[in-house]
Each structure stands twice: as C-alpha cells, then as structure tokens.
Amino acid sequence: MIPHSALFNKAKDRNYVADPAQAPTEDYHDIVDELEKEGEWIVHRVPDPAIEVKNKYNRTKKIPVEKTWHHKSCGQCGHIPGYSTAVFWINRQLGLDHHDPSDQTSCTAWNYYASATSNAAAQAAVAMRNFAAAHETGYYPIIHCATSFGHYKETRQQLIHNPELRRQVKKILEKLGKKLIMPEEIVHYSEWVHAMRDRIAERQVVDMSGLRATIHPACHYHKLIGEDAIYAPEVYGAQRSAIITSLLQTLGIDVRDYSTWYDCCGFGFRHILVSRDFSRSFAVQRKIEVMKEEADPDILISHDTGCVTTLDQSQFAGRAHDRNVGLPVMSDSQLAALAMGAHPYKVLQLHWHSTDNKPFLEKLGIDHRRAWAEFEAVTDEIRSGKREYLTWEDCDV
Amino acid sequence: MSAQPPATPGRLDLSGRQYAHVDYDEKERLFEEVKGDLRFDEYLYGCYECGICVASCPSARFYDFSPRKIAQTMAREDVDLFYVFLNDSVWDCSQCFSCDVCPRKNSPGGVITVMREVAVKNGLASAAEALEGYGRVVYKIMSTGTQVSPDMLSANAFPDWGPHVEEIAKNLDVWRRALPPETMHTTETSWQVDDKTIIELYLIWHMTGVMDMIKEVDEGLFMILQDVMEEKLEDAGYDVSFD
Ligand code: SF4
Ligand code: SF4
Numbered sequence: 348m349i350p351h352s353a354l355f356n357k358a359k360d361r362n363y364v365a366d367p368a369q370a371p372t373e374d375y376h377d378i379v380d381e382l383e384k385e386g387e388w389i390v391h392r393v394p395d396p397a398i399e400v401k402n403k404y405n406r407t408k409k410i411p412v413e414k415t416w417h418h419k420s421c422g423q424c425g426h427i428p429g430y431s432t433a434v435f436w437i438n439r440q441l442g443l444d445h446h447d448p449s450d451q452t453s454c455t456a457w458n459y460y461a462s463a464t465s466n467a468a469a470q471a472a473v474a475m476r477n478f479a480a481a482h483e484t485g486y487y488p489i490i491h492c493a494t495s496f497g498h499y500k501e502t503r504q505q506l507i508h509n510p511e512l513r514r515q516v517k518k519i520l521e522k523l524g525k526k527l528i529m530p531e532e533i534v535h536y537s538e539w540v541h542a543m544r545d546r547i548a549e550r551q552v553v554d555m556s557g558l559r560a561t562i563h564p565a566c567h568y569h570k571l572i573g574e575d576a577i578y579a580p581e582v583y584g585a586q587r588s589a590i591i592t593s594l595l596q597t598l599g600i601d602v603r604d605y606s607t608w609y610d611c612c613g614f615g616f617r618h619i620l621v622s623r624d625f626s627r628s629f630a631v632q633r634k635i636e637v638m639k640e641e642a643d644p645d646i647l648i649s650h651d652t653g654c655v656t657t658l659d660q661s662q663f664a665g666r667a668h669d670r671n672v673g674l675p676v677m678s679d680s681q682l683a684a685l686a687m688g689a690h691p692y693k694v695l696q697l698h699w700h701s702t703d704n705k706p707f708l709e710k711l712g713i714d715h716r717r718a719w720a721e722f723e724a725v726t727d728e729i730r731s732g733k734r735e736y737l738t739w740e741d742c743d744v
Numbered sequence: 745m746s747a748q749p750p751a752t753p754g755r756l757d758l759s760g761r762q763y764a765h766v767d768y769d770e771k772e773r774l775f776e777e778v779k780g781d782l783r784f785d786e787y788l789y790g791c792y793e794c795g796i797c798v799a800s801c802p803s804a805r806f807y808d809f810s811p812r813k814i815a816q817t818m819a820r821e822d823v824d825l826f827y828v829f830l831n832d833s834v835w836d837c838s839q840c841f842s843c844d845v846c847p848r849k850n851s852p853g854g855v856i857t858v859m860r861e862v863a864v865k866n867g868l869a870s871a872a873e874a875l876e877g878y879g880r881v882v883y884k885i886m887s888t889g890t891q892v893s894p895d896m897l898s899a900n901a902f903p904d905w906g907p908h909v910e911e912i913a914k915n916l917d918v919w920r921r922a923l924p925p926e927t928m929h930t931t932e933t934s935w936q937v938d939d940k941t942i943i944e945l946y947l948i949w950h951m952t953g954v955m956d957m958i959k960e961v962d963e964g965l966f967m968i969l970q971d972v973m974e975e976k977l978e979d980a981g982y983d984v985s986f987d
Contacts, residue, residue, distance in 0.1 A: 371849075421892055431928070432923060435924070451935075451941065452889035452890070453885065453890045455891070461839070463863070464954065464957050464958055464961070465861075466957070469948060469953075473945070480941070511782070522951065570840070610802065611802045611842055616839050620878065625806050629806065663906035698911070726918050729921050736922070737922040739924045
C-alpha cells in the first residue's frame, strides 16, 4: 500500500537525482574510449577549456567553449539564415575562436528520414567524413541541427555495436584518404548556448524581464538516443531537458509550461515537403493554439531547423482558417543574440520568418522601422554595386 | 490480378485482401530483409502491446496509423500484415522518434525507417508513389550536399507559407549577399561546399549502393543524377560508373 505521507509530499520535498550507476543504458564514453584502445578509431577530444554539464542519467558531458567547427544545417542556412548567423555572431562577440567550414556536407538525414533513399552505411560514411574533415582542421565539431545531432548519435550507436559496419565505413574513408575519427562528445549548438548562458547574460543589453515565452524542444534532440541530452536540477527538476529553458530563465524571461510540451512539431520530414496538410494541422492545433490558450506567450523559442520552420510557417494557413495563431517563433541563438544587442535584420535576419514579430520587438523597445531602414540601406548599396556584401564588421556592437 | 482499393477510404484495411494476389514467399522475402538489417535487433526487442508509443505518436492523431500495430506485427512475425503496413502505412510516420519512449526499449520509428528502405530498395509501387514530387529534393541533396537550398523558396512550392516567400524569392540574390557569413552568399546551395567535398560525397554514394536504390524508385532521377555525378567524377580523375 502507498503510504499517505508519499501522497501528500510537496513537490519541493522530492528531489530526484539520477544515479549514473543505475542508468538503464551503457555509457557511450566508455565504449568509444575502449574502441580507441583497440585501434578501431581515433577519438577527437573536446578541447580545453570545456564546460562540464550533466546528461539525462547524470553522467558528465563536456562542452567545448571555443575552437569549434560549425557543422551547419541546410534548412537553417537555406531558409532561416539568421539562425546560424546568430550562432556565429555570439561567438564573435565573445571573442571565441571558431571555424565555419566549406569542407562540410549536410548530414543528409532529412532525406534519410523523409525518403529512405539511403542506408546505414551511406549515412555513417557521410557522418564520419564530416568528423574527419573537422579533425583535420584542429577544430571540434559542434552540430547546428537537432536532426543532424540525433542522427549522428544514432550513427555512433550503430558503429559502436556493429564491427562489420565499422569495417565498411573505415574502408570507404580510407578510399577518401581519411581516418575514422569519433568525437569524444557529439555536441549540439543549444548545449553550447546552455553552457555559455551566464557569459551571454553578462553581455545582455536588452531587458527581457517582462517577457513570457513557451519553448519547444526538438524530438531529435531529446528523444532520439535520449540519454545524451542535457538535464539540470534547476530546470523542471531534471525531468525535462534543460536546454533553451535554462537560457531563457537566465535572461530573466518567464518560461511558461503547456500541456503538449512533449509533442512533436509536426515537421514529419517528408510531410513538410510533400504532405503539408499534416504539418500545418499538427503545428497549429497541437502546439501553437495550446500554447496560446494555456500560456499566453509573447514568443515561442525552439532550437531546430524543422521545428522553427514548421511552427513559424504553418501559422499563415492557420490564420486563413481563423485559428488562434500569431505567435512569433525564433531560435534560442537568435534570442540570445538579440539580448546581446544584435541587429534584428542584419544578424537575426527576421525578414525570412513568416509570423509577424514586430509586436514582440516593440515590447522590447526595439525600433524595427529604423532597423529595417538600416538593413535596406545595405541592400540598396549591394544592388547599386557600391558594396558586394554585408560584413561581420557591419554587424558588430 | 491487381491490388484492390481499401475497404473504406482513409481507413487502413488490415484484412490483407488487397494483397491476396502477392505470393506469400515474396512477402516473406521482404520481411526477412527487414529483419536481417543490422539496425533491426536494436529497434525491436518484442512488444508488450501496451500502446505507450501510440500515445506519443503525432501521426496516430491524424492518420489511421499505429506504431503499436507495426511493432506488434513485426514481433509476432505476421508476414501478411507486415506487407499491408509496408505498403499502406509506413509513409504516414513522421520519423520523430517520440515512440522511443517505449518501455520495451523498442524504436518503432526505427523499424519503420528500415521498412521504408526495403520498400524503396525493392521498387515497390507504394514507395514510388509516396516519393512522387520528392525527386527534386533527392536531386538537391545527392548532387550538391545540402538539401533545402535558398532557391527552393518560391511561392509555387510553398503557397501556404505566406507572402514573405515571394518577397524572399524576389530579393534572393541581394538578401543572400546581405548575410554576414562568407559561406552563406550562395543561392543554389545552403552554404558554399568545396568541390573536393562534393566528389567525396559522390564516392560515398557509389560505394554504398545508394544510387541502386534511386534507380528502383525513380529511373528518370537516377539518369539525371548519374550524368551529373559521372561527369564531375571524371573531371576529378575518377573512372566511376553508377550502372
Ligand atoms: S512498441 Fe513499445 S510502447 Fe509500443 S506497444 Fe510495443 S511495447 Fe508498448
Ligand atoms: S517515429 Fe513515427 S511511429 Fe514513432 S512516434 Fe513518430 S510518427 Fe509515430
């Protein structure tokens, strides 16, 4: 029988701390190291200084501060470019050494999950080619897309457990003149933002204390090989992944809960491209409307290519159907950059987003009309041939 | 005999009648191919038939779709029912892996990934149909190394995303140059990818048999990709044929 005292315990009295010794999964660190000892691959070590955080089962994960090799996302760079620009801009403002490579392909996992026109060996070879390319530069891979991140974790799992796959991929990489390199940790940029949140907050120039926000964590971040995601006792008592929420709270934002937090965004990989009725309906009915009804947020912050795309772009059709929409969406990197004073159009590139974000900027006291005029002055100069590009120097604060 | 239409439109017909004309041996061959995949043993350990995966599944809310039924069918080795799901259900999955919450440690979404691959590899008509309209995306990722490029944003392709898409398309070249990262001034790819990198990607496709899969579901796309890749590989000094 359940003792009464257990039923009437207040939440604050329950302090769940995961015991790594009781974890239901093996520790990938041990196996990755073991396979290095056996000569199966070279482990790319996280460069110092690293920040130590905890994963789902309270094991330590190391996050590099700098010397980072930015594994970009095709959906972010292609359709929401302010997302990646914001990551680079924060690195630059904090004076951190980082590298934006052109010797990088997409992880190709969007296609793998959408069309299945690939296989385990091809996917692992693409991943390991990118990891080898990073290792050659001396910079440590940091993954911008949650699907790339999830897929690479899956690939690591498959390589760990299948000697035959390892041999096959090793042979392919040899033909490309590359070695088999496994990073010590697979790191998502949001984890870096989480680890750097205090330094970001030190540079905060925009007061965000009056803001209400909801967040959506990417399925491929915390569900796919879910043990390798960051958890922290100060965020939902370590019962939900800490990324995004931790940043927002550090910036003084009121993060509000809603009942479909765990639900996916409706992206669907193939659905967003060829079957969007599903994506639109799910995003609007299971996420946006629920957030608006239950949490009344000013902004929705997410951290993946597909989630930001689906949750933002789906609202236009929702409006046509008189649904309760109109919630601006951006990434944690964009919000962090905005807090540090980044330009809403030169850096955040908000004109690539769909849902109106002007009321949100106004609430923060940001003059978006002036900012847009400044951006247009640059594009006019590009059009007239007076200048070729917008540069980083144009974006410094 | 040709396939019969489902009993009720929108409802999954689990009777198997619609595939009664397909040899059991053929269904079993495909079933064994799924089971023989190196990922399968980590994706399915049995099934409690508890339905926890369904509770977390976005596709189950909108389609007549159930990861439980798929996991259960695979665990029970029901070959006839497997064939129904292989054709009529797997493409509804969102591949979100919410179902990884399974208490049996299954990944029904992972089982579905493998089933889809087997459907593609064997050129099933249902797979070709599911991928209709998707060819340009496959072309982009396989030939350029990045998937959804800036130049894919057009009002025709995304009429439901709002007027800003047309605005982006109109200003594409200038707006790409108004991005501070030097690698992102591109319009045909999401960032600038080195030629050497592309060659390495083509060699990976070649060595892993991915092009054979494309050939099974879309011969026209295969031929276009073959032309592009063989020419580039030849220029780089590789004598490689995808035939
Ligand atoms: S796959 Fe897992 S969650 Fe789904 S019904 Fe079977 S045991 Fe339950
Ligand atoms: S991966 Fe597929 S089956 Fe699993 S929860 Fe997502 S949509 Fe449902």
